[in-house]
Each structure stands twice: as C-alpha cells, then as structure tokens.
Amino acid sequence: MAPDMTIQNNTTYNASDDSTKKEATAFIGLGSNLDEPVNQINLAIESLQHLETINVISVSSLYRSRPLGGFAQPDYINAVAKIYTSLSPVFLLDELQLIEIRHGRVRNSERWSPRTLDLDLLLYNNETIESERLCVPHYGLYHRNFVLMPLHEISPDLILPDGLGISTLVKNINKDGITKL
Numbered sequence: 001m002a003p004d005m006t007i008q009n010n011t012t013y014n015a016s017d018d019s020t021k022k023e024a025t026a027f028i029g030l031g032s033n034l035d036e037p038v039n040q041i042n043l044a045i046e047s048l049q050h051l052e053t054i055n056v057i058s059v060s061s062l063y064r065s066r067p068l069g070g071f072a073q074p075d076y077i078n079a080v081a082k083i084y085t086s087l088s089p090v091f092l093l094d095e096l097q098l099i100e101i102r103h104g105r106v107r108n109s110e111r112w113s114p115r116t117l118d119l120d121l122l123l124y125n126n127e128t129i130e131s132e133r134l135c136v137p138h139y140g141l142y143h144r145n146f147v148l149m150p151l152h153e154i155s156p157d158l159i160l161p162d163g164l165g166i167s168t169l170v171k172n173i174n175k176d177g178i179t180k181l
C-alpha cells in the first residue's frame, strides 16, 4: 500500500495490483495500554505500512478491552491487521520487535505488565511453528476475545491450521469487558 495513504480502522486496502502480493499472508495482533494507546496502535500500523517487505491488506476496528492478567492496569486498545509479506516468520518477528522498541517498549521482567505496544505474530499462512522464539498460531489466539473478535471482523471465513473455524471460536468466546470503538 502507498505509504502516504492515511490510516482508517476497519479498512480493506486495495491489493488488486499483483505486484503488491508478497509470498505469505500473516495476521498481526496489536495491543497498547500506555502513552495514548489509540495513537500507539495507529502509529504502529503506519510503521508496518512503511516497510518494503510488508503490505498491509486490512486493519480491524479498534477495540477497548479490560486487561487480562492479575494486574490493576489501564484498559487496552487492541486491533488485528492482515498483511502480505516476503519475510520469513522469524524475520517478521524481528521487524515487529524493532517497531515495539521504537515505540518505547521496555521488556519488563514482570509478566503481564502494562505496555506501550505489543505486536504479536498470530498466524503465518497455515503454518504451525514451535521454536524458542515463536509459537504460531499465537498461544493467546484461541481464548482471547481481544484477538478473536478483531480477527473475525476482518477474516470471518478464516480456518486455523488445526481446522477450527474462527467463526466457531468467536461464537463461543466470552465477550464481557470488550467494546468496539
């Protein structure tokens, strides 16, 4: 997508030009609950759009969600983006982590602490990957409403690598504490 296009949430971009098609389709989960979260998410999408190796195909609406985890912390803003990419899963992860760092993300030894920006590789083609650095599908995908709902919004017919349909998962998920903005 052209880097100078403005971002709109819940948008499908025009990817009909075959020259924009990269080899893999991936889904990225975005989350933030510090330092103007809505802004953080929109800037992160812009950062993805500026990478030569990634085409952003669609971005879900933004969702406000109650924090998962034992901590008292601010609500999160979450979204999901669908991309095409020429990067392998690990190189894609590297790029996502670089964007997180540029957004002031400090990796806290405390699990489930608040964060300026979290970019999770949720799905990469139909692949199942289990390595030291990567678990794809992302381990949170199946039981987190703030992942399933935006994913379902932009890809309602999606089938996960284990054969489960996103529409079945989203039907059964608890929708308390989450609102579409």
Ligand code: ROI
Binding pocket: 030, 031, 032, 065, 066, 067, 068, 069, 076, 078, 111, 112, 113, 114, 118, 146
């Ligand atoms: N809770 C919500 N609602 N959204 C998140 O993105 C999120 N991310 C996290 C933890 C701390 C698990 N809780 C979250 O990493």
